[in-house]
Amino acid sequence: MDTAGADERLNQIFEHHYNDVLAYCSRRIGRSDADDVVAEVFAVAWRRIDQIDSDTIRPWLFGTARWVLANRWRSLRRWDRLHRKMSALARTYADSPEVLIVRREEDREMLEALSRLKESDQEVLRLTAWEELTASEIAAVLNITVSAAEKRIQRALQRLTNVVESSPTTQLSLRAAEKKAES
């Protein structure tokens, strides 16, 4: 593909998927750092423009964002550790970025329960619940088979349920929220 063609395709991809990629990153690393990550994702897309299959652009972008975030997240995690050591601040719960954007108490507790899972379980649930991807799309993001994706989703959901059920606080909050919704 020539440069003009590549630019045009990148523009199209950007226009169609920018919001989704930004949301994906914001959900994981917080809004303030998301722009940089998104720019890096689209820079990778520009370099690999010939290799991106039109049918799987969105999972490809999420998959790339996942890896760019992994690098970024390591760096932030180290800063986070350093900051906590220096300030001797008490740790409230797992060092997951979502804690920065909590909207409600029950959401916070659900996110805390989520953060207690393995990262791979967390990611598959985030892709299911927040990115609303199908099992086959998740398979494309994670580079696994559809059947493996289906199994991972099921197992991760089971583990999250177990965590929630083993946490009296979380369970109470969720039940209270349910009752509130019913009434």
Added chain:
Amino acid sequence: MSEHVILKRLREANPVPDPASLREASPDDAILLTAIDERSRSMSTQQAPPIPPPPTDLKRRRPLLIAAAFAVVTILIGAAIVLGVNDEPEVVAPNDPVPTTVVDGVDPRPLSAQWVDAMNQGDLEGALAVLSPEASCDLPIGSGETCQQHLGYLIAIGTHIETRRCGEEPPYRCSYGLTSEFHATLGYPDHSLPATTAIEVDEEGRLVADFFGSEDASTPYWPSEGGDLWGWMQSEYPGMTIHPIFGPDPYDEAAGIAAMEAARRFNSPERIVQQLQLAFDSYASSGFRQCATQEGPVECAPLVNFLKAIDAQLGLECDPATAEAGVITCPLTIESGIHQALGSGASTSEAVIEYRGGLTQALQVEIRFADDPAVHDAFVAYAATVDGLFQEGELIFDGDSGRSLLDAARDFSGQ
């Protein structure tokens, strides 16, 4: 509580329920796209050095240094001895069941040396035994969740760790150099990871360290060619999960064993020859990084177009056994419409191929238009009188000149 309810609650806990709302606060698209574009264009690409005309010079040329060297991984291990550290809340990874307590005043260097020895002996269990559960072994390239996975990968790819220096007193900062058989096989012995810091000794007498991490997440683990290897591995190792950019997923011992085997096969002369043969058979120029003829460096795509235009049939007879230091010299025969017009059989010459990391870095072909040197020279002298075929005394190799040269050969033979 049903899984359905849990999933519903998780959906409601989405920190960004409306992606469109983010856009309002986003930088202007044009600005962002421009930034992406500039970032993409300013990225350095790997260029093979110019090819001097005599083929033998290729062998003397020093290999291209690829950015970011793996061999010089500098890991700074420091013992952060902080007064009152026992009173501090400790770092707890999400799934760590028990917090680790770091103790003051313990020299971590013997533990560090023990860890290095175990790693260099390929003793994964021994290396892990030295480490605290608190130790982080995250490779900056990919997934994998435990030190067991990541160190298993490093051992499997033949990693050798050298302790370069250590401080004599707290904080005992140490730096290490890492080289791997894997990167060396691919021709990137200098690939590096950036420096990092690591830390303390826990109350069980185990090393708490942040191996392989970096504050500089932008330093690449892979040269740009990495993606080509992963793409090839994806087709050759269908059982493995391989991200097209970042490689095996997860990085563990099994992935390391497969990656090592793949690297050997990827960079083998046999595969290079096969790749070249396919490229020649299909006139694909994309397999070559830099091309040259006996007249000097030329762009690969125009050269291929030239060969197509003169209806060239190329016979490349490479013997992988003759490969030496990433260079193969192969007999080459060319028969083309020009040969036919000149009444000549196929001309014989040679092609010199330089490769690294499984990729053809440079190709130099000698193009003769007749098997009789006198006929070749006479025709070239004639062609020099035709407008548009030569520039600054050298034959132009592109599609247009190929077509014109074929016409000139027919004219020449009619004289």
